[in-house]
Amino acid sequence: MKVTKLISxxxxxxxxxxxxxxxxxxxxxxxxxxxxxxxxPAHETLVEIPVELIRKAIADGLV
Structure with missing residues (x-):
């Protein structure tokens, strides 16, 4: 799988x-x-991210 960093x-x-x-x-x-x-389920997980990460992705036109 090829992975590209979008936003941090x-x-x-x-x-x-x-x-x-x-x-x-x-x-x-x-x-x-x-x-x-x-x-x-055992094959899934949760991660917690700041709302600011999503706001930045939207502001940068990534989502």
């Missing part, structure tokens, strides 16, 4: 980031919230 809210490696893939999908990098209380 900082210049470091370990920051919330949105990536595009050559499959026509998005990958989201963020923190795994330990206290969400949801039932998530």
């Amino acid at each position: 809210i900082c210049d470091l490696k370990d920051c919330p980031t949105i990536y595009a893939t050559d499959r026509g999908t998005l990958l989201v990098q963020g923190e795994t919230p330990p206290d969400h209380g949801l039932r998530i």
